[in-house]
Every structure is written in C-alpha cells, then in structure tokens.
Amino acid sequence: MPLSRLRLIPPSWLLLWFAVAVFAIFQNGPMPLYSTRTLAVAWEMWDQHQFLVPHINGHPYSHKVPLLFWLIHAGWAVFGVNDVWPRLLQVMIGAGWLAAAAALAQRVFPLRPTAARMTPWFLIALAYPFLFGLQIMYEVLLALTVALTLCALCGRPRWGWFAVALGAGLMTKGPVMLLHVIFPFLLGPWWSEHARVDRRGWYLRGALAFAGGIAILLAWALPAGFAGGEAYRNELFFMQTAGRVVDSFDHARPLWWYLPMLAVLLFPWIGWPRLWRAALTFARPLGDSERFLIAWLLPTFGVFCLVSGKQVYYLLPLLPGAAMALACVLARQQARGAGTGRRWSAWPLALAVFAFALMLALLPAWLASGHLHSHWLHDAARLSAWFAVGFAALGLLLLLPGEGEGELHRIAGTSLLGVALAQALFAHALFHNFDLDPAAALLARAQAESRPIANVGQYEGQFHFRARLRGGIDEIRIGQIGEWTQAHPDGVIVRYPSKLDPRALRYALLIQPFRSRWLEVWSAPTLAAVEAGQTPAEPAQRTALYPPDYWRYGKPVERDEDSIPD
Template identity: 25%
Template sequence: MSPVTAGGSAADGALRLPHYLLIAAVALLLLLPGFFTIPPFDRDESRYAQASHQMLETGDFVDIRFQEEPRHKKPVGIYWMQSAAVALLSDDGHGAIWMYRLPSLLGAVAAALLTAWAGARLFGPAAGLAGGLALAAALVLGVEARMAKTDAALLATVAAAQGVLAQFYMARGRPGMQPGTGVALAFWAALGVGILIKGPIILMVTGGTLLALGAADRDLRWLKPLRPALGVPLLLAIVLPWLVAIGIATDWEFFRYAIGHEFLGKAHSVQESHSGPPGYYLATFWLSFWPWSLPAVLALPWAWAARREPAVRFCLAWVLPSWIIFEAVSTKLPHYTIIVFPAIALLAAASLLDRANGADGAGAAGAPAPGQGARWFRGGAAGFYLLVTAAFAGGAVWFPYDLEGRVEPLAVAAAVAILGTGIAVAVFAARRQAERLLVAGLIGAAATYGLAHGAVLPRIEPMWLSPKVAAALEKHRPCPGTVLAAAGYTEPSMVFLVGTGTVLGAGDRVARHLLADPACALGLVTGEAEERRFREALGGAEPRLLEEIPGFNYSRGKRVVLRLYTLAPAAADPDQPRQQP
C-alpha cells in the first residue's frame, strides 16, 4: 500500500524523537563545513551583518541603517535575531561573522525538521524522514545556511506555517483528529515572525496555497479550527509594535520605500541587474535543488497523476502559485524559490518510495502504465541532470584555477565527489532504489560541501580582499583612532571588518580625508580613475604607499590592486605604530 493511495492511513504515523535527532545531526554535518571559516560575503550578507552590528553599537533596535544610509528594504526580524546571537556570544560587542550566521543555520535545520513533520502527516513517516533529509542536503539551502541573510530563517517560518496547514488539511472530516489550539496558534505565530523577517512573502505562500486548495476543493471550512479569533490578535501583537515604531521613527518613509520600491518595484522592473526570462527558475532548479533535482523532476508525472490525492494536492498548491509568481516578476535570483522546496522534497520522496514499492507513478493513481514517452522523459531528464552535474564539477575546479592560476587538489576532489554523487543518484533513480538513492545523495552532498565550503572556498585567497584590508590596516595603523577612507573598493564586507566609521567615496574624498588628519588617517585607492582623482585632490602633497593588495573583486567581476596610503612620514621603525597626538 503506497503512501499516497492508502487513503490516508499511511499518513497517520508519526516520526519519533530519534528521527528528528537524526535529521538535525545530518543537517549540521552538511551545513557546518565553512560556516565558521568563510569570510564575510559581499554584498547582502555583509550589509545585514553590519546593520545588525550597528544596532548593538547604537542601541537603536527600531531603525535599520548601514552606516548613515537607511536600510528600509526588509523588516527588522533578522536584524534582531543576529543582534541577539552576537550579544549572547560575543565579548567585544562586534562578534565574528559566524555569530551573525547563526539564525540562518538554525533556520535551515528547523526547516528540515518541520518539513519532516509535515511530510509524516501528509505521506507517512518514511516520506517525511526522507523529505527532511533531502531538504537539508539541497544545494541552495546549504548556501543560505552559511549566509547572514533572511532566506533560511524565512524558510523555517514558511515550513512551520505550511506544516500546520497540512495538519489541519489532512484532518478534514475526521472528528477527533484535529490538532489542538496550541498548534493553531503556532500557525499565526509563524506568520507573524515570517512577516517580521521578510514582509508579505510568507503571506504570498500561504495565501497562494489556500487559494489553490479552495479552487480545487470548493471548500475551506477546514480552516475554522485554526482559531482566527485568537490567532489574528497574536499575529498583530507580533508585528504591529515594530511597524508602528518604525513608521514614527522614519515619518513612514520605511513603508514608502519597502512597499513601493522593494516589493512592488521588483515585480515590474529589474533591480540590481538581477533579471531573467520566464522559465528562469525551471532552468536554475537543476542546480539549486542538486543533488535531488533529478528525482524531483521524475516525480512530475507521478504527482500530476495523483493530484486528486489530498497530500499531493496540498504540496502542489504550495508550489505552483508561488512558482508562477516568481517566474512572472522581473527581478529574479536563484534562491527566491527556496520557500517551496520543502513541498518539492516531499513530493520527490513520496514518489521515490511509491515507485520503489512497485507503484509506477501514473499507474499508482489508476492511469495507464507509462510507455515509450515516459521512458524518453526519464532518459532525457537523467541526461540533462548529468550534464548539469558535470558543469557543476567543472566549475568547482575552474573557479579556483581561474583566480589562483593553479589546480587545487581539494577542488579536484570536490569535483570527483560531485560527479560520483550525480552518477549514483541517476543510477539509483533508474533502478527505483529509493533508500540507496537517498544515502548516496546524502553521502555525496556531505563530501561535496565538506570539500567545497569547508576546504576550497576559504582558501581562495584572491577573492577575500576585505580580510586583507583589515589585516593591512592593523599592521600599518599609525594611531589607535585611525579611520580608513576608500575609493574604488567600497564593499560592505570591508565596513564590517574595518569599522562603521570607514569613509566610502571617490578618490578626491580619500585625499581630503588624508589632508584633514595626515598623522593618523589612511586611504585605500584602486583603479586608474580614482587614483587620478586622489592625486589631483592632494595638490602638492605626496602620499606614501604602505602596501599593495592584489585580488579579485567578485562583486564587480574584475581583478584589482588596492593601494594603502598615508601622508605621515615614515617612522624609524615602520612596524612601531604611532601614537595619536
């Protein structure tokens, strides 16, 4: 009896504590490599981390700023989470970048656990366990878990809200099976926290799910036990205090920018050059959901044939409305669709288990057995998956080689792990060996991420310019209160590592900064145009070059040489810092 065609009986099981501990342990094994050692990324991660640091620095936990610039793109939730993590763990009030990443890591682990919880109710404990483990190993979640941003934390709230909806949806017409008030209130709390993290995105997911289910079932009476009379006030209690406070603090400018520019603006115009045609997410899915993109694609005929089954219908209602919206909006980034990946992971897991148990997708729902067309579909999907896997492996070797001019043995090992994982997944998918596919994918993902994130990426010296700038500043700092001004290289990671007071601007501004405090100020300049402005604005003053820092500015995709200058004369002992007068 398959999970889907069992009429709900197979879904009545529940995962036990050891299952959840296993998911959490596997998730940490997959997500921790590189978590502590990868330097701050540009640009979004460093902007979030710096804004959170400034909250601790200033004591203002209402307004959000990067240096003096208002940062009114997202609500305050992630900044509070990051600030709390740093306040608890840091002795100096600043904290290492990994402290700011903790909410993302915990959100990713929670999302895997909540996916398993929802899946156990929808498809049975085996599919729930497999789906939770699969989500933990998805490539895009691994990236987001290592970033001090909103998306992994948002995913946890989406998985929680959707998981509660799944519990109530599957209990329709079954007296005594309805979840209690506490579970219902968890839905509203998840919505509230999700809104504080990334605004109305969570409402889009949940609202799209409910609209799709309402259109398909012609019945939303199962929502009554969600206790909106209690839940809506709880949601408002979570979101309203800060919304009112930020409105007053910014004369309501936050809402004009966040809604008009950030939310609606992304829908009809491309922002920050992040564009793509319709179908963009179908193309990027092959890599973003690796190593599970092949079994997920192979689950499509199965899911369509079983679309009238409540569990499958719920997952499709979770995926399709949000996916269509993301494909329609102008601004696109590969990680946007992560909020529907829990449902995709569950569909892939349930399909694999169904086929491994002898049901053949469409045949499981009573449709004719698949013929030649289905075989061509599976063969084509497997071939394209292996092509993407090969490109992924090639990129893992080429990227460090292109930057450093040498073949990195650990990158080659990562490429071997990627290729081996892809081949194993394709073979076990063809053989319908669900357990072996899951184990091979998890082992391969662990090896890939351990090598790529844990060993290769932190060692690519040319791309980590900001840590080099911070080290050079400490080496050459003439005074305890030295402030750096920079032109040509103004990445947020440098501000995070060097200090909030770092001056960013053009070459002439760096010159004025040095002239205003020749004994203590330092300047950083790169690029011919900025160097020319810098020297012209200095007039007759001759800057002294302290250090050249070559590297690769990946935010702009070009090689650079950063030059650190001072107007102070050389000391007798250049390693002895000058004291501020």
C-alpha cells in the same frame, strides 16, 4: 528503550546534515558581501544600542526587518561579540528549517508515510540551499517561518500558531512572507477537508490570524518608522516592496528567468533517471496532498516570475514543497512496484562526479600548457589533485548497487558530502579572494589613530564588523579623491581596480586580491598625488598581500571586471 526517549533522538538525516554543515561553515570566514553586510548591521545596532531601527554605515537601513539581527544580539549578550555565534545560529536555523519541513511533510502526507519519510532526504541533498545556507542571511530563517506557518495550516488548523509564525516571517523579511502562504490559505477548500466542512470559519479565522501576524509586524514598524525619520519611513513602507514588484531597482530580471534556475535549485535530483521515470509515469487521481502542493507551489512560483526583482534564493522557501513533490512521485512509483528493480540508476550522477574529478586532476597540466589564464583556475589548481581523489571516491559510492529508499539515502548522503567537499576546496584554494581581514585590520588601526576613511564606489558595510568600526565610511567617486583629501589630509582611501597600477606596488598601504579585482588601501595624500600625475614624497610603509603566483609573464594578471552585488 521507551518510545518517549526515542523521540528525543534526532533522525539520522538531521544528524548527518548538522555535522556536515558545522564542518563547512567554519572552513572560512564570513563571505562578502552578504554575510559581512548582515554582521555590519547587527554590529552597528549593538554598538550604538539602537535595537529598534537597523543601521548600516551610520544610516537607517530600510532593506530588512530586525528579527535576524535580534537573534544575533541574543547570542552576543551571552557570549560577547564574535562571529562564531552568528554562524552557529545559521546552522541551527537551517536544522530547524529541515525539521519543520519534515513535520510539514508528515501533515501533508498523513496516509503516505513513505513520502513523508523520503522528503527530508530529498531536501538535504540539494546543493544550492546547503551552500547558500552557509551565508549569514535572511532567506533560511524566512524559509523556516514559512514551513512553520504551513504546518499550522495543514491538518487541523491552529490559527494562533499560524499568526505567530506568520508574524515571525514578516519580522524576518517583510511583506514577501504573505506571498509564500496566501495561496494555500485562499485555495483551502480545494485541498483541506477542514476548509470544506467549515468554509466560513476557515476564512474568518484565517483572516483574523493574518491580521494577528501583520499586527506583530506593525508593532515594530510603526515606532521604528517614526524613530528612523521620514526618508526611512517612506522606504520602509513603500519602496522596499513596491519598488521590487513593479519596476525593480534591484535585481531586475526577465519574466522567464526563474525557469532555467530550477535546474540549479533541484540539483542533483535532475540527474537521477529513476526520478524522471517516476515523474513521467505519474498518474491521477490527485489527492488532497497533491492538491496542497499545487495550491502552494504553482501560483507562488508564478507570482515570483511576474515580480520584477529576482534572485535564485528568493525561491528557497518553496524547496520543501518541491522535495515533497519529488517524494510523492517516487513513493507512488514504489507503491506500484515499478522501477524498483534497477540497481544502478544513479550512474549519470556518478559519471558527472567522475568527470568533475578528472577535470580537477588535469587542471594543473592544463594550466602548465599556458592555455588557461583565469586566476580562479590558477588558485584552484594548487589543491585540485587532492580533491579529485575525494570526488572519485564519491563517484564510486554512487555506483554501488542498491534499490528502494536505500538508494535514495546513498544519493542524498553522497550529494551532501560532495557539496561540503566542493565548499572545502573553495575555502582552502579560493577564499583568499574574499578574505577582507587584512584590509579590515589596517582600517581598524586607522580608526584607532582617528584617521577618516573613504571608499571609492558604493560601500556595503564589508569592513564594519571585522574592523569593529565606529562611525561611517565616506563614499566617493574617482573624481572626488583630490577634493576629499583636501578636507581629510590624514585620511585613508580604499579602492578596487580591475588591474593594479604599477605605482600601487610602491606607494599603496595594502594590496590584496578581492573577488575578480584588487583591493588597495592608500594614504589619501599619496593617492591624490598619484591620480594627479605627481610623484609621492616617499614609498609607503605597507603590507602588500599579493601571492607570487598572481604574477605571470612579467606583469600582474588582469582580473576580469566584476560588479559588486547589492
């Protein structure tokens, strides 16, 4: 086969990841509140033909910039409004991120093809980015643009592409994109031969490229700021960046919070002894490749630790660098011929998988003993024994003898399949706690009857796309139910109690589990009467969705308090 045709065939790691990701993302519907909120914003922009300023629940949405929404709109323009295209788009973005990371590794390790070849295998095995990548969210697209920007910076710099990729990142999640790429640029002479040879040209052309990327953002932000109004403009240009950096109004965490999260991000590789041995025996000198990784990862991670607002997925764009670092230490160990003779070095991972399989197999018996009361465990127990067989098989796969890159491939493939299997267990046993389709269908009927809708507590757009709602949902507090009902006597109200009121079983329009709470939809006059201690006129004609196994000991199981994330 000609070489030109060979290059058109995707590598095996990418084909494997893509097939597993497509399988996994269609196991269940969009997840609240992340995916449903993204789809709600895209839907409102589409429905209102307002493509400049994102909107949610009828108000300008300053938290995000619009590139992901525009990509969703592009598919809807061809295929119509649906939730299949956004999910396929998310998988394609993830595949693009992996391909860009592999290309970046080739540019970072031009003289170490083994490290470059290992990098994507380390990356596809990581459990957290795979599972988070099933959310219709912005971070994977941001990670893709970061990898593309650094690809343009490494080797011989291509400043035009650098500016375009930087602008795409800024249009994905705003100025945080600059934080991901600024340190490799500033420290360029330390790791780049091109920067050392032409230091003045490096900084001059780089400054122009940064200006070009920022100009792409401003080309949207300036007209959007004026179109969205003063409040939107102030939040867009100040609050959404400064508010998180200085004194976070969202996700405030202590300085050290990211350190234990590294174990989550680097699972399963933290359990591979061979990798630990390679890291502990890593010897200097440092080449330009290692210096690039240090210049990128350490200062960027340090600044993220200093930033007040923290979430695990904020570090997603750094994971290709972490995968390259792991590949580098393993490749250097392999080049020395050290540690390659151990043919069962994955045994700790196998033991962990066997322990998880045993726990799943024993879960029904533990629940039958009456000592476990979590509704999550009760739900999982319905299918846990079947999934225990699958995890036991994966554990046996990890115990097969092997060495060198073959062992790396086997661990990566097993991890990927294991994560997909865990996600399938969630989808078939637990997702009904997140499935808002029944409530969305009822609210769609209420909208068709021109009945106003209120939500007790903060509304995050979770019904807008699924119900194809037009117009806003009112946000009210418990104490405002009577007042809202007087103004909207034909309205419906959604609320989320931690424990069902027995009267809800008789009078609510709909009851369904939602996360660790319940979701109830009421006719407004009925709920107002119940809250006032009165007896409603007659029971509601309702659809009650409460699985029988939620009732134990003669009463509904109380679900733990659970805050709804932003």
